[in-house]
Amino acid sequence: MATPTLDRSAGAAPAEDPARGPVRRLSAWLHRHAGVRLAALLAAPLFWLVVAYLGALAVLFVSALWTVNGFTGEVVRQPTLTNFRTIATDEVYRTVALRSVGTAAAVTVLDALVALPMAFYMAKVARPRYRRWLVVAILTPLWASYLVKAYAWRVLLANGGPVDWLLGGPGSGPGYGLTATVLVLAYLWLPYMILPIYAGLERLPDSLLEASADLGARAGRTFRKVVLPVIVPSVIAGSIFTFSLSLGDYITVQIVGGKTQLIGNLVYANIGAANNLPFAAALATIPVLIMVGYLVAVRRSGALEEL
Amino acid sequence: MSAGPATPAVALRGLRKSFGAVEAVAGVDLEIADGEFFAMLGPSGSGKTTVLRMIAGFEPPTAGTVLLSGRDVTRLAPFERDVNTVFQDYALFPHLTVRQNVEYGLRVRKVGRAERRARADEALRDVRLDGLGDRRPAALSGGQRQRVALARALVVRPKVLLLDEPLGALDLKLREQMQVELKALQREVGITFVFVTHDQEEALTMSDRVAVFTEGRIAQVGTPAEVYERPATPFVAGFVGTSNLLSGDAARVVLGRDGTFSVRPEKIRLDGPAASAEETAAAGRIAEVVYAGATTRFVVDLDAGARLVVMQQNLTTSSADVAALRGTPVRLAWRTEHAVAVPDPVVPTPRDKESAHAYR
Known part of the structure; x- marks a missing residue:
């Protein structure tokens, strides 16, 4: 590095300015080597992504092809499609898969119906200085333990519990079962629907609503013709959360679902009681495939940019 | 209807x-x-x-x-x-x-x-x-x-x-x-x-x-x-166009009247023939010259104390000439009716604020 010499204190070579410590020299070296810089930045996250994330997914798919020796209970590492054949042909698994998708869809619709007016109030009606607090209020339940919230609902929905009492005596509430599962899941995942819709509405300029009113449209029409079309991507973004979280859930259904079986608790049962890890892995690929299909379907709507 | x-x-x-x-x-x-x-x-x-x-x-x-x-x-x-x-x-x-x-x-x-x-x-x-x-x-x-x-x-x-x-x-x-x-x-x-x-x-x-x-x-x-x-x-006067306000002592000396008066920059003549009977004249010195293509703006400090902006079409002038004019003494003249009385504001405008207006 031959730089033109500015005659400074005697003896100090220009490149070895005493003010430049080793850290500075390293920074300067990194500045000149963009590749090294990028590698240093991405090494840890890439390691995590490949080993922990893609690795786990690969293990899932590979082990789904194994079987368990029914006599010894040992895993037979011989790739076959037996597990998938069982799932495809056995009536029970098809019913459970459909029920799970239906549950996830019901939760998503319920959340969207509740979230739309709430998010609209937060983004367009409430005064700007209260908005931040409303967002905090929406987020607060997420800080509480999932289990605590699910068990709170178990108490609420118990036979003769508060919900029964509100609806007019023991037995008049939904009790434990599929309805209760949908209700509780909708409650648990509601924030994940509100927040994207809120963000979408906040980006919707007020002047669009005013222009619609100005051209003669009343509130209902403005909502249907201007607000809804513009925030559809946000709703889909929220639905990706609520749908996938509901599809994978196995705790809520155990707490308030009664005898209801969803994919989640079937996987859980096969890991625990049945000790059939390969079959559990095969079952677990169902929601993964459904979600991949869902993401591909909504990709065109622009929802993925809203995440 | x-x-x-x-x-x-x-x-x-x-x-x-x-x-x-x-x-x-x-x-x-x-x-x-x-x-x-x-x-x-x-x-x-x-x-x-x-x-x-x-x-x-x-x-x-x-x-x-x-x-x-x-x-x-x-x-x-x-x-x-x-x-x-x-x-x-x-x-x-x-x-x-x-x-x-x-x-x-x-x-x-x-x-x-x-x-x-x-x-x-x-x-x-x-x-x-x-x-x-x-x-x-x-x-x-x-x-x-x-x-x-x-x-x-x-x-x-x-x-x-x-x-x-x-x-x-x-x-x-x-x-x-x-x-x-x-x-x-x-x-x-x-x-x-x-x-x-x-x-x-x-x-x-x-x-x-x-x-x-x-x-x-x-x-x-x-x-x-x-x-x-x-x-x-x-x-x-200040918001619509360039305000050229004469008030207080300046108004008394130049116009012989009390109050605040506005003269638009394009109404003012720079030098040229001596002021006629219908015109008001004032002497001053060029403080700043701004060449703007079609026109040139002269900021003139009057001897009477106010500061006026004069706008002239560049009929003969070009950018080469104008810079040399800074500091030159000049005579301004405008038709007397073009100094328009502006009702005084509730608070009299202080003089330094006046010249700030003139710069716009």
Whole structure:
């Protein structure tokens, strides 16, 4: 590095300015080597992504092809499609898969119906200085333990519990079962629907609503013709959360679902009681495939940019 | 509507609007005649946009009434008023095509498909956008979006069209072109245009009458010539055009009168023949010279103490000459009637503030 010499204190070579410590020299070296810089930045996250994330997914798919020796209970590492054949042909698994998708869809619709007016109030009606607090209020339940919230609902929905009492005596509430599962899941995942819709509405300029009113449209029409079309991507973004979280859930259904079986608790049962890890892995690929299909379907709507 | 010809298209009576402790509009009375091109001019925060929004119905007034063609609409929602707005950001619906945007108001009014289509196409032709009906607003330039917003508002044939800084987002060339087009369009459709702007030149060139706003009130209403030639207050003199104020000692020495007077820069002659009987003369020294292509602005410190800006067309001068003129003593002269008395403000303007005005 031959730089033109500015005659400074005697003896100090220009490149070895005493003010430049080793850290500075390293920074300067990194500045000149963009590749090294990028590698240093991405090494840890890439390691995590490949080993922990893609690795786990690969293990899932590979082990789904194994079987368990029914006599010894040992895993037979011989790739076959037996597990998938069982799932495809056995009536029970098809019913459970459909029920799970239906549950996830019901939760998503319920959340969207509740979230739309709430998010609209937060983004367009409430005064700007209260908005931040409303967002905090929406987020607060997420800080509480999932289990605590699910068990709170178990108490609420118990036979003769508060919900029964509100609806007019023991037995008049939904009790434990599929309805209760949908209700509780909708409650648990509601924030994940509100927040994207809120963000979408906040980006919707007020002047669009005013222009619609100005051209003669009343509130209902403005909502249907201007607000809804513009925030559809946000709703889909929220639905990706609520749908996938509901599809994978196995705790809520155990707490308030009664005898209801969803994919989640079937996987859980096969890991625990049945000790059939390969079959559990095969079952677990169902929601993964459904979600991949869902993401591909909504990709065109622009929802993925809203995440 | 049964309103007679004398009924103003828009009438505002004692209009007030407060946002919390801030009084954005502090008592506005105004009448806008049918078919008028009316400009509301003022600096940002002067309340002009709030007044426009109260006419449209987006803001409920704190006090006062809004009358459209003699009908009290103060409590009516925007969709119940026969006015339409061209928004500053155009507010085009991004998910609809240009034609669907223009058809929106007609669809709301349940106009049949064939007529809707015909009227939308006609409106797009009027703003010279035929052929772009199937595009999305995102695929248009700023000037084109502006025209779509115009077409969308005009296609429903409102009594009054409100325009909120409609040219603010356009570049200079396009703005000048749109000024001419807007004016022609207004003459063609005969609709009352109420136009908000902070650009005094825009207000002067386009409108039949101008209301100058400051601090939530109207300082002056009049034709562009009235507002420019006879500013009612020092604020108007300063905001509309370059203010050249003579007051206090300077006014006494130069004009021989007490009070505040405004002389427009282009009325002042620099040197040349001696002042005639109808003219007022003053001696001074050139403090600054600004060459601006077509014109040159001379900032002159009068011996009497005030500072005046003189504008001269560059008939013979060129940029090479002007810089050398700094510091030269000069004689100014103007026709005596061009020094217009400006009613004194409540607080007399201090002298240093006066010269700050002159620099604008």
